[in-house]
Amino acid sequence: MSNIIKEYSNYMVPFYAPEDFIVKKAMGSHVWDSSNKKYIDFTGGIAVTNLGHCNSSLIKVMNDQSKSLWHLSNLYINEPSVTLAKKLCNKTFADKVFFCNSGGESIEAAVKTARKFCSSTINKNKNEIISFSSSFHGRTMMGIALANSKHLIDGFYPLPKGIKNHPYNDEKKLEELFSDKTAAVILELVQWQSGITKANKKFISKIKKLSKKYNALVIIDEVQSGIGRTGTFFAYEQFNITPDILCFAKGIANGFPLGGILTSNKISDSMTPGSHGTTFGGGPIACSIGSKVVDIISKKSFLKNVGKKEMRFCKLLKKIDQKYKCFNEISSAGLWISIELDSSINVDDLIKISHRNGLMILKANPTTVRFSPSLIIENDLIDKGLGLFEKSIQSLL
Numbered sequence: 001m002s003n004i005i006k007e008y009s010n011y012m013v014p015f016y017a018p019e020d021f022i023v024k025k026a027m028g029s030h031v032w033d034s035s036n037k038k039y040i041d042f043t044g045g046i047a048v049t050n051l052g053h054c055n056s057s058l059i060k061v062m063n064d065q066s067k068s069l070w071h072l073s074n075l076y077i078n079e080p081s082v083t084l085a086k087k088l089c090n091k092t093f094a095d096k097v098f099f100c101n102s103g104g105e106s107i108e109a110a111v112k113t114a115r116k117f118c119s120s121t122i123n124k125n126k127n128e129i130i131s132f133s134s135s136f137h138g139r140t141m142m143g144i145a146l147a148n149s150k151h152l153i154d155g156f157y158p159l160p161k162g163i164k165n166h167p168y169n170d171e172k173k174l175e176e177l178f179s180d181k182t183a184a185v186i187l188e189l190v191q192w193q194s195g196i197t198k199a200n201k202k203f204i205s206k207i208k209k210l211s212k213k214y215n216a217l218v219i220i221d222e223v224q225s226g227i228g229r230t231g232t233f234f235a236y237e238q239f240n241i242t243p244d245i246l247c248f249a250k251g252i253a254n255g256f257p258l259g260g261i262l263t264s265n266k267i268s269d270s271m272t273p274g275s276h277g278t279t280f281g282g283g284p285i286a287c288s289i290g291s292k293v294v295d296i297i298s299k300k301s302f303l304k305n306v307g308k309k310e311m312r313f314c315k316l317l318k319k320i321d322q323k324y325k326c327f328n329e330i331s332s333a334g335l336w337i338s339i340e341l342d343s344s345i346n347v348d349d350l351i352k353i354s355h356r357n358g359l360m361i362l363k364a365n366p367t368t369v370r371f372s373p374s375l376i377i378e379n380d381l382i383d384k385g386l387g388l389f390e391k392s393i394q395s396l397l
């Protein structure tokens with residue numbers, strides 16, 4: 001075992017179970033380990049490096065910004081944050097942006113904003129949040145309370161109060177959870193924990209109807225589905241629903257920590273200086289990179305290509321399934337693809353063997369693997385990577 005691996009377990013709190021190789025360098029959709037072995041990356045840092053590793057135009061922006069201003073407290077205005085906020089508002093439903101550093105923090109900001117708005121403008125007891133099964137909203141206390149899954153919450157009681165959880169994509173009996181105390185509904189339009197699963201039309205129209213009837217806000221968690229991942233800049237553009245608050249993070253600065261919420265003037269007016277904040281959120285380097293990411297990914301031609309690459313993945317995956325008949329389901333939303341395997345293949349073994357064969361892939365759950373490659377992955381790397389995936393499957397059957 002290499003020294004670093006030994007030292008990792010000596011010195012790091014074991015919240016993770018990383019693979020047994022050390023990544024030294026990455027470029028585009030390729031990664032190299034410390035023995036110079038090359039991998040094709042179908043993970044994209046879990047839907048983060050949407051423009052590939054070490055993207056040269058983002059490196060330039062980061063280097064340029066690093067020569068003038070790294071950090072400034074939020075007691076002063078930094079120009080890159082205003083530029084990025086304006087771009088995000090111009091491209092979406094939003095009038096206002098709040099920046100933080102991660103997805104979990106964006107959820108926290110969204111729930112606080114919803115509660116503050118409802119309690120200060122409608123009724124002071126209007127604070128309940130409705131969330132859904134199989135969701136993932138991060139690992140903060142609020143995030144795990146919203147997801148309400150045993151594997152996330154065991155050992156962490158007491159949880160924040162005022163949350164009601166309902167089965168995803170099930171509009172029946174949903175109204176029983178609503179009342180005048182409902183402040184907001186929070187949902188992902190595309191979930192990944194049980195394999196890529198899209199919110200269905202009936203479910204969405206019921207959420208819209210009930211939110212209107214009970215004067216509740218709709219919070220859409222686009223931490224993973226946003227920034228081009230599903231083939232539109234944000235997924236909500238495809239689902240006939242406009243959020244009151246949208247959470248984003250992951251791909252916005254291509255791996256430099258940045259997240260935030262988008263919302264309307266009406267809602268943001270209820271937030272006052274001091275009611276929320278962060279030291280690092282919206283820093284000048286992160287926001288400069290974010291601006292460049294938005295410029296590139298929001299182009300129609302860029303987003304159209306995401307759909308084309310999705311079709312290429314799905315077509316080739318179907319061919320693999322026709323040959324080996326070991327997939328229960330292939331699901332996708334842009335370049336976010338899951339494959340549920342039948343009982344002939346163990347997911348952990350498949351991931352191990354794929355790594356051995358030079359392909360990085362992700363687990364979604366005990367029966368499902370997931371791909372979230374960079375959105376600029378070349379067609380020949382999709383073909384090569386799926387060739388390695390097929391080789392890995394073949395060796396397990």
Ligand SMILES: Cc1ncc(COP(=O)(O)O)c(C=O)c1O
Nearest residue numbers: 102103104136137138221223224
């Ligand atoms: C949908 C969703 N929400 C929230 C989060 C939490 O984001 P972070 O890990 O940046 O806190 C994640 C992370 O995977 C996510 O997928």
